[in-house]
Amino acid sequence: MITIGQLAGYVGVSVKTVRVYHAKGLLPEPDRDVSGYRRYGADDVVALIRIRTFAEAGVPLARIRELMTAGEEELRRALLDIDGRLTDRIRGLQATQARLRELASGEPTLLPAGVHAHLEALERWGFTARWVELQRDLWILVFATHPDRAAELFRDQSAMLSEPALRQLFLRYDHAYGLDPGDPRVEELARRIVDATLSRYGADTPPEADAASGVPALVQSRINAASPAWRRLDSLIRAGLGAAR
Amino acid sequence: MITIGQLAGYVGVSVKTVRVYHAKGLLPEPDRDVSGYRRYGADDVVALIRIRTFAEAGVPLARIRELMTAGEEELRRALLDIDGRLTDRIRGLQATQARLRELASGEPTLLPAGVHAHLEALERWGFTARWVELQRDLWILVFATHPDRAAELFRDQSAMLSEPALRQLFLRYDHAYGLDPGDPRVEELARRIVDATLSRYGADTPPEADAASGVPALVQSRINAASPAWRRLDSLIRAGLGAAR
DNA sequence: CTTGACCCTGCCCCTGGGGCAGGGCTGCAC
DNA sequence: GTGCAGCCCTGCCCCAGGGGCAGGGTCAAG
Known part of the structure; x- marks a missing residue:
């Protein structure tokens, strides 16, 4: 024993x-x-x-x-x-x-080089520092958490910004920051954005939304928190897109 | 944020x-x-x-x-x-x-069938119940902990027991249980076992010992604990084998 | 103005052990 | 026999990596 x-x-x-x-x-x-x-x-x-x-x-x-x-x-x-x-x-x-x-291996690549170039382009096009910083954080988030889909999303976004008409819409979104939420220009901008989105993606889901991850919602909530006008803009766009489906 | x-x-x-x-x-x-x-x-x-x-x-x-x-x-x-x-x-x-x-898969195979047969043969050959039980535990241990080498060790042991002369030595070991450790028969038996071991394995290590696992030592210590005569026998055999190397 | 979903701190609880104290046994050597 | 190393016993507190709850404050939507 x-x-x-x-x-x-x-x-x-x-x-x-x-x-x-x-x-x-x-x-x-x-x-x-x-x-x-x-x-x-x-x-x-x-x-x-x-x-x-x-x-x-x-x-x-x-x-x-x-x-x-x-x-x-x-x-x-x-x-x-x-x-x-x-x-x-x-x-x-x-x-x-x-x-x-x-x-x-790729330690210090928080962001791919293309994104940095894109952010610099935003500044040259007249986007505010606030907007550029939000975009920067957005892409850090997306690349960190969805490395597989991030590049595709970025290409799409980048293509949109290179079309002057669409870029104008984004610029107006940016500069709507300080507007009164009741300003009629907010409503008009929302309508235009809905139209542009529908003509680009049809009634289908745009690419950001099917990264079911919550990233877009997260970023959007952060954007909304920054300005009442932006909040109203977001809610109008949602309503517009929702009605079209 | x-x-x-x-x-x-x-x-x-x-x-x-x-x-x-x-x-x-x-x-x-x-x-x-x-x-x-x-x-x-x-x-x-x-x-x-x-x-x-x-x-x-x-x-x-x-x-x-x-x-x-x-x-x-x-x-x-x-x-x-x-x-x-x-x-x-x-x-x-x-x-x-x-x-x-x-x-x-092989859940209830605590012991391969051949071992059971071997243990029954031991009884028929006149080994005591005490010895048979020690052997049973030994093989459970060996098969549980060294499944790879166990079959080989078992074949070797089994072959030894099938030779009448060697079997006699084991029987005498078994029956030495109650002897006085100083009894001259203990010393004589030890000598014979040393001789038999050397002639079977030469000066090489016998197979049990190179399963460096401690199993043999463990079992031996258990055997020794059971009887003073067995303890003396073990110590004499060790000394004899040690001197031959 | 309420309601549900968040947020805050502080606290105790859980698992799978490790480690130590304070005491008793055993076996081997001298 | 006497020492002494190396076991064994129980009981106790400690650790990581959180989970969960209490008791309270906050925010956004209806």
Whole structure:
């Protein structure tokens, strides 16, 4: 009959771990020898190895306790479940590793070079510093959280700004910042933007919106918070686009 | 400027997690708005994503804090280190998964059928119940912990027992249980066993001993604990084999 | 002006052990 | 036998990485 230290050293865990498993009822308390030491048999080694296999797979100890006294059928289903979760975790870690490596290689590329150029162009076209900064934050967000779709969205946006007529609309949006929310120019601008959006994308969803991520909403809420006129503008545009669908 | 809930929901963590990161100094506390709410910018999103990437890779928060203010060079080395550990963990999980699947398939095979037959043969040959039980535990241990080498060791042992002359030696070992440790028969038996071992394996290591695992030592210590005569026998055999090398 | 959804701080709780104190056993050497 | 190292025992507090709740303030929409 072996001692707790041998059992533990043997399966590759600490003595404490074995005692914890006793306390939590995973491993039955064995008989004691005359001096009160726990004495284990070969079956306990086998049981402990099973427990460790589950534990290393990430199964909570409380669940392992249930499994140790579970029937064939339940055990079979549980093993399938555990296996699936383990596969997920492994995939997750591999994804993390990929992100880590990206972080290791392209460290200081918060934004692709094209975006910087675009932001400088905005300034030259007469956009306010406030607007440019909002745009900068928007693209940092989009590139950080949706690296896959960001480039496409950016190309679309960039193309829009290069058309003078559309650029005018954005410029007017920018400069509407200080207007009174009731100013008729706000309503007129909203109408024009709705028209332009519909003629560009039809009644389909524009690209930003199907990045279902909440990024556009997030940025929009931030824009709205900055000015009452902008808030009204946003609400009018939404209503206009909503009615067209 | 976005709120803590947006930041969190956004990167896919809880609000609490973000606050914990502030408390532990991973993410700098941002400015507050008039009502005391934390307000974040796009840079914070980027920083939080970095933090989560490390955290998901298993880096402790205290270490992440250091990394957030580390220089290029240190960061590069740390990333390499983290990547390596991550690879290890992934491999470990894959190994666990393999063991899990083994557990799922061949569940009730505590011992291969051949071992049971062998144990029954021992009884017929006149080994005591005590000896048979020790052997049973030994093989459970070996098969549980060294599934790769166990079959080979078992074949070797089995072959030894099938030779009548060697079997006699084992029988005498078994029956030496109750002898006085000073009995001359103990010394004589030890001599014979040393001779037989040397003639079977030469001066090389016998197979049990190079399963460097400690299993043999473990079992031997258990055997020794059972009887003073056995203890003496073991010590004599060790001395004899040691001298021959 | 209410209502629901946020936000704030402070506090205790959980898991899976690690580590230490303060005491008892065992086995080996001398 | 006597020492002494190395086990073992129980009981206790500690850690990370958050979860959850209390008790209170804030914001936006209807």
